[in-house]
Amino acid sequence: MEDQQIIKTLNKLLQGQYMGIHSYESFIKKLDDSSPLRSIFITIQKDLKYHAELLSERIQELHGTPETSEGVIGKIELFISENIDRPHDEKEILKHAIKGENLYGIKMTENLVRDKLDDKSLNLVHRILDKQREHVDTLKSKLHSNN
Template identity: 35%
Template sequence: MSKNSETIKSLNQLLQGEYMAVESFNNFMSKLEDDNMKNSLKEVQKQHRENINTLASYIQDIGGQPHENLGMKGKMAEIKINMDLGLKVDTSEVIAKAIEGETQGVNMAEKVLRGNLDDKSRDIAGEILKNDRRSIEKLKNLM
């Protein structure tokens, strides 16, 4: 596997995680009634959408094809979130699940960063990691 295709594969893993985050936040927001909470989650979701745009564009710039769907892993995660949250949930439960998901995203980004990336890819993955950590702090402040 060439270095470029290895980089594209790693960045696509990160991209999948960002799509999973957007979908998860759709689920979280649907469980909340408080508009202020929903707006806070929308802000975090917006950051994930920006990460998707950055990653997809860069993957194309280096000659790759961005994988722009959830995939089986994402679908299974979505089902698990719905089962965990059920129909009636309290706000703190939703926020806790959001923090858990963001933490998984941070772990994925750290794993990608430990891989064999070129400097530009490392910078992009590092920026996404920083954004996700900031999102965790935002969510913790909602508790």
């Protein structure tokens, strides 16, 4: 497996982490300081920042240059999400976060990495995906406890 292909794939995942970081930043700004979701979202955002750091380190180990933002497509998707499909109340914010984690965080990652990573990189991505699945479980439990 060629390192350049691995670096390219890891950089796409890294851009996705930045997109998640910025999405959670937007969610956090919309929540009242008293909201119990606020601390959960801050914790998830910290996890995403840590994942971005891990991916950046792996890219550097492979002698690549890590991306530093979500890229143009990510910025467009974030803009659309914040300005067209924007959630207003806590329940909508939760649903939006779950959709983002499931669709962009997990499903797109699984499709992106299929047969494109070495064992060490794939192991890292699986650890990140496990954590993202935990995020979804946490968010879903909050959504169902608010009903």
